[in-house]
Amino acid sequence: MSPTQGIDSPKPVVSFEGSRDWQSLTCSIPESLARDLWDRCRVTGQSIGKVVASALAEHLQSDLSAIYQVSTAGALVHGLYKGDTTIASLREHGDFGLGTFDGLDGEMVAFDGVFYQVRGNGKVVIPPLETRTPYAMVTRFPGAGVKKIGPVNSFEQLRSRLDRLRTSDNIFYAIRIDGSFESVLTRSVFPTEEGCPLAEAASHQHEFPLKTIRGTLVGFWSPGYLSTVLVAGYHLHFLSEDKLAGGHLLDCSASDLHVQICPEADFRLTLPETRSFLGADLSGDPTADLRKAESSIHGDSSPTPNQRA
Ligand SMILES: [Zn+2]
Structure with missing residues (x-):
């Protein structure tokens, strides 16, 4: 009508x-x-x-399946690791997504209603709801028809297979991938002092080469025109089925993966009101520093934009 x-x-x-x-x-x-x-x-x-x-x-105080982001990638690049959003508050906007924790204390992986924290030493815990985050991206994963893909022998191949499932470069996609992996390379970060640039903090990151492991990849594809606000392209975090290992995805190979990919056109951004955020100069373009910080210390040091995951 x-x-x-x-x-x-x-x-x-x-x-x-x-x-x-x-x-x-x-x-x-x-x-x-x-x-x-x-x-x-x-x-x-x-x-x-x-x-x-x-x-x-x-x-009805119900949330539509919008993407909800706390702070900006540019703020992280500048070393603003103090969060003022708790997990309890974050989960009101979504229970599927990724991010980090107060003081850059590990990698966040959230799905099936549970927020996990992969610490710098690789240990996985379920953090208390009052734990804060300086940067996170969540949604209510609507679910989608499962598509089988594989084999893939690298993250680069996985990205190109996922590219075929996207219909636009201008909206978001929430992505969940379940399966049995031949290898997964993840990393996590250690707690870092406020003000220490992300690139320096990431140089102390630990990488975890995982072999023959079942698990879930959780994350998003985000448009390149938002690269000063978020990690553009594919950004995926992994958690093993036994919930004992995970982290920020650097590389993977698998023969048979089950993919759910959901378009999202609503995006909400909430900014911290911490003293450090309010006083920071965030006018520069953080893309190059973010690329450096997000790359593997043992892998390619000059990744393409879609490798900034
Ligand atoms: Zn990440």
């Missing part, structure tokens, strides 16, 4: 067609409310479904 239809009916019917992952809804609402709805659609250019879903989500 177009925004201009139905306003003369005493009991307007609101109807919009469902798309994948959306349900169709038919209901009657007061004429005055219908007029306001049509006006909102006309002014904003949004579909009826978007406006109704946003209003319902706010009223």
Whole structure:
């Protein structure tokens, strides 16, 4: 139904067609409310479904599957590791994603409703809900049809296989990959003093070569035009099925992987109100420093943008 239809009916019917992952809804609402709805659609250019879903989500205190990011990659590059968002607060916006912890204390991997912390020494723990994060990216993973891919003999091959499953370079994709890996190379970071640049902190990172291991990769593909705000391209973190090993993905090989990849067009950014964040000069382009910090100390030291995972 177009925004201009139905306003003369005493009991307007609101109807919009469902798309994948959306349900169709038919209901009657007061004429005055219908007029306001049509006006909102006309002014904003949004579909009826978007406006109704946003209003319902706010009223029901439910979160649509938006990507929710805490702080910026540029802030991390500058050594701003003090977070003011707790895991308890973060999980209100999503329980699937990745990031790091207060003071750069390891890698975050979140899925199936649980937040895991892969410490610098490789040990995996479930952190208390009051633990804070200076940088994280989460969503409510909507799930998608499982696609089988493989074999892949490198992260580069995995990226090119995933590229075929994406339909745009301009929106986000939440990605979950389950399977049995022949090898996975991960890294994690040790707690670091506030102000120490990320590139220097990452030079002390530990890498973990894991062999013949089942597990899950969790993460996102993000558009390149946001490279000053986040890790553009593929950014994936790994956790083994036995929950004993994981970290930030540097490389992998596998013969048979099950991929779920979900497009996401809503993105929300919340910024810290810590003294260090408020006073920092974040006007520069952190892309080169981020690339250096995110690369493997034992691997390629000049990765392509999509290797900045
Ligand atoms: Zn990472």
